[in-house]
Amino acid sequence: MRELTVLYDEGCAMCVRCRDWLALQRSFLPMRFVACGSAEARTRYSGIPWVGEELVVASDEGDVWAGPAAFLVCLWALEDWREWSYTLSGSAFSPLAERFFQALSSRRRALAAFLVPDPCASGTCSAPASHAPKMAFR
Amino acid sequence: MSDSSYLVPVYVAYAVVTVSLTVWLARTLFKNGAVFLEDVFKDAPKMAEAVNRLLVIGFYLLNLGYAALLMKAERGDSVLQAVEVLAWKLGALLMSLGVMHFVNLYVFYRIRRRARVAILPPPVAPQMRAPSYVGPAVAHA
Numbered sequence: 001m002r003e004l005t006v007l008y009d010e011g012c013a014m015c016v017r018c019r020d021w022l023a024l025q026r027s028f029l030p031m032r033f034v035a036c037g038s039a040e041a042r043t044r045y046s047g048i049p050w051v052g053e054e055l056v057v058a059s060d061e062g063d064v065w066a067g068p069a070a071f072l073v074c075l076w077a078l079e080d081w082r083e084w085s086y087t088l089s090g091s092a093f094s095p096l097a098e099r100f101f102q103a104l105s106s107r108r109r110a111l112a113a114f115l116v117p118d119p120c121a122s123g124t125c126s127a128p129a130s131h132a133p134k135m136a137f138r
Numbered sequence: 139m140s141d142s143s144y145l146v147p148v149y150v151a152y153a154v155v156t157v158s159l160t161v162w163l164a165r166t167l168f169k170n171g172a173v174f175l176e177d178v179f180k181d182a183p184k185m186a187e188a189v190n191r192l193l194v195i196g197f198y199l200l201n202l203g204y205a206a207l208l209m210k211a212e213r214g215d216s217v218l219q220a221v222e223v224l225a226w227k228l229g230a231l232l233m234s235l236g237v238m239h240f241v242n243l244y245v246f247y248r249i250r251r252r253a254r255v256a257i258l259p260p261p262v263a264p265q266m267r268a269p270s271y272v273g274p275a276v277a278h279a
Contacts, residue, residue: 005271027257047268058271063264077262089261 001063001092004028006070007045007056026079034133054105065137069102091093144220152154152227156205163235167242168194174246178253193242199236203239218254 006022009015019033034041036052050056050066055071065073075085088097105112168190175186208227214220 044271048266058268059264060270062268062270063260064268065260065262065264066265069265072262073260076258082255082258086258086261092184 001029001059001061003032003060004073005032005034005045005058005060006074007034007036007041007051007058009049009052009055009108010037012108012112014108014115022074022078027085028075028079028082031077032076067105068098071105072097073099100124144214146218148211148220148224149209149229151224152209155228156231157202159232159235160201160205162192163167163239164197167197167239171242172247174250178250193245197238197239197242199233204234 001071006019007021008027014021022031023033034045037057041051045056047063048056048066054067054124055070055074057065072085074087075081087093105130147233171193172186172192175190176183179186208231211227214223231263
């Protein structure tokens with residue numbers, strides 16, 4: 001596996017913020033972020049039934065994760081969070097983690113509206129996209 | 139006899155114990171740390187050796203420097219007092235060496251764990267297999 005593609009909901013300010021956070025973390029492998037309403041998502045990733053509904057992560061080898069598993073794979077890709085992804089997917093925490101991510105994901109629009117009032121009034125969200133170049137730790 | 143007549147023997151004993159203890163500890167650290175580091179830098183044994191040497195040099199500098207700072211004693215009027223002063227100083231030194239040692243072990247452990255975590259597969263199985271999605275960011279041979 002050499003690259004991960006993260007298909008996120010660009011209509012939810014919280015998701016956009018999470019994307020920015022992910023992009024700033026040190027990761028073990030490059031992550032590409034594709035808005036699930038974009039042309040690329042509708043063409044190249046049209047075969048994935050969950051796009052738009054759930055968080056979807058696709059690897060360059062064709063493995064696809066959706067929902068809570070996709071959250072865990074995002075954590076797994078990060079240098080500082082890989083161990084957490086294993087902890088959260090273990091037998092002790094996985095039911096809790098699954099419910100948490102499910103709840104977060106299904107209420108994301110409401111949560112985003114609650115946390116950042118009215119950022120998406122015109123359909124596209126204006127969450128502060130970070131234009132700072134990503135630091136390259138090597 | 140003057141006030142601090144026993145201070146010189148205290149200092150000499152302190153210096154001898156300190157230096158020999160530090161040398162012994164550093165050698166132990168060097169020998170056993172090599173095992174850890176060889177595991178981490180499997181493909182670069184020279185790197186493992188270099189890191190090991192640098193760590194040991196840091197250990198020497200810190201320990202000897204700290205021991206030197208700790209050396210000055212206030213009083214040494216009697217044999218009893220001299221022994222007490224020596225014991226107190228050696229105790230303080232040993233305690234700090236112990237802390238240093240565990241910090242060192244923790245550093246080795248972190249280095250090794252980082253290398254092991256980097257090769258782990260995803261914790262959850264994929265929900266779907268699809269034709270490979272190769273992003274434009276990856277140049278394929």
